[in-house]
Amino acid sequence: MALDVAKALKSKTLVVGVLSMSLLMSASNAISGTIPAMKEAFSDYSTANVELLTTVPTIGTMVGTALTGIFANAIGRKKIAMAGFFISAVTGVIPAFFPYYWPILISRMFFGFGSALFVTLSVSYITDLYDGDMQRKLLGWRQAVGNLGDAVLLFIASLLITISWQSTYLIFFLLFIPMVLVGMFIPKEFDNFSIRSAVVDDEGHVVDKSASQKQTTNWQVLWLAFIFLVVSMIYNVMSIKLASYVVDEGIGSASLATLIFSFLIVATILSGVVFDKVAKVTKRLTVTISEVVIGICFIATAMTKNVPLMFALVLIAGFAWGIINPALTARFVDYSPAHSMNLTTSIVIIGINIGYLISPYFFAMTASIFGNSSAGFAIIVGGALYFVMVVIELITLKLDKKLTV
Template identity: 50%
Template sequence: MSPSTPVHEDKRSPMLALGILSISFLMSVSNAVSGTIPLMEKYFSDVSRANVELLIVIPTGGVLLGTVISGLVSNLLGKKYTVIAGLSISLVFGIIPAFIFNYPAILISRAMFGVGMGIFTPLSVSYITDLFPEETRNRLLGWRNSVGAIGDSIMLFIAGFLINISWHTTYLVFLFLLVPILLVMFFVPKHYDNIVSEDGKEVEEDVKIKPTTNFGVIQLAFIFLLVCLFYSAISLKLASYVVNNHIGSAAAATRIFGFLVLCSIFSGLIFEKIAKWFGKYTVTIFYIITAISMIVMSFTTSIPVLLVLVLAAGFCNGIINPALTARMVHYSPKGSMNFTTSIIIIGINIGFLIAPYFFQFFGEMIGNAGPANMILWSGIFYVLLAVYDLVVVKKDKLTI
């Protein structure tokens, strides 16, 4: 069928959107089981602390590999079965530590868990950008962030009960992945594998088009990398800042982070309206608010004020991410959305991976690697991102 030939328009069921959004239930590779580190250190007494912590972060490396091969798998199986395969890989390898207590086996299983995530995560975006018109797309991209935050909360809640039994049973939390597997299986039809929305109509995509990329996509991936890198200053440095400056305890800082989940849910739900209000300046405006929040944060000595500033930065991040994601439609070459999404996800993961080393290097370079100074400079870098965004919006004629 020709790429421009209209196909029969399906009456979109809300369950289709639910099935697609459910792919994003698991957006964090480590949160749910990070609490097992102290218990695993005792169990693996002959393994170094760094190697035990590696069990928590190794899925990120797996995500990078899975993201690279996602397009190849999708070409072989189609979108629907690629998502189911990726979710199934993450489920099976995710629960292996509950039954096998050998360190090398657990290390491999955790890496493969990440590979599964890397396979299905790009499709959680490309399904939305391919199938839905702009207004609906913006709404669902915002909801996607909310669904991820809700999924993380549910899994953290379940893991909190399971860890009281043993660290092994905590890994049974990944049985939760049965939920998106079943929702995709029953509510996301196979015929949507090669359907895209153009001018309000569903058309069948030409599968013979070879996926390509361009400078715009690479530029966007680099921006995602920088956003994740600078935003990491909060998660990496705030607790140390609070404790070192006798503002509060580590527990107080942890409670502040706990509110970020609610913030992510809220920002995702209202993203569509925010994007309508601010249009093409959405990203720029929320860069600036983030910058102000982080700069003021670095001088604050009050827990309540810190809470407000962290929530402001978290809310802004919940707007910036889907807004930048929506730009993928503008930059992505025709028939290459899955490949584009994979490139973006690689940029995001690299940003998070290099953050600790970047702050160490930059701190040594300027002669002050203190937590407050790193938060301050991250705020300054957000100002530079805002200036660059104004240039990009004008140059590339972006609508969001």
């Protein structure tokens, strides 16, 4: 019996399946608290090369992102998404059993490749299956669900790291959970589907006619990818430097640093849920205001050793990031050429991952230029650069009057 697509689109189980793809979309951040311990374990390697272990998945992610569309067209995006979860789960736990630099480096690249397969599709499923208020709401929920998963992983990681830094990698077994949910709740009939090009056939079923359309891009998509690249690169300073700042300054242990970082994630859960309401109030200044808030919080965080205050600042910064991300993601629909959402998503995600990949080296470069290699200084630089992004955002808004968020 053929699936009634129109009915399926209104199904709550479909929403669960689609959002489950974002449940652990930033799972790689969960091992950020292992950096200080890995610096000791791999003392023969530079700090930047050790920090590379947390960002090297982006190399695999860029390859996977570029190939996701091809794989999805050939095999179907549901199977590709499930394969991505499987690859990431298996390769993600390898460092727990082989705690050596090169096995970790290689396994982390494959982890990133697997992640790309489901993260890319987590956006296109939402933008292809839904439109209007529902689409905007789910983009916010995507951010919230993703960061809820990250918060749970970070909490578990803060417990596992007290056993050993290697044990922390066991958390990636949890990637099998969303793999099962996708398999159960997303019909294969949505493998090639876009609500903007769908028509109703004689039997009342919704049929997509866009699968054969050639995908293209434009300068607005490339500009959006660049913006995502920069804001991701800057924001990643917290992931690679917060644990070192807390430990180096004698504020607390690596476990405390992981717990503090988890609050950065927790705050984005709330902002993801209320994003559509916030955006209706802040409108065109949504990104601008959020960038100002993050800039202030980053600088203040690196200037305090008071743990409760640090928790508060991290919470506020996380809330603001939870607004920026879906706000910029909502521009996919405004900028993407017709029938090209998969390509648009791939281009932007590649930009994001380039930002994460070069982040350790960018901050190593700023340390060299200013003669200050402390983790606190790197966080201050990150905060200052957000004010540069405020200027760029205001110019973007002036040039593009059509943007509503």
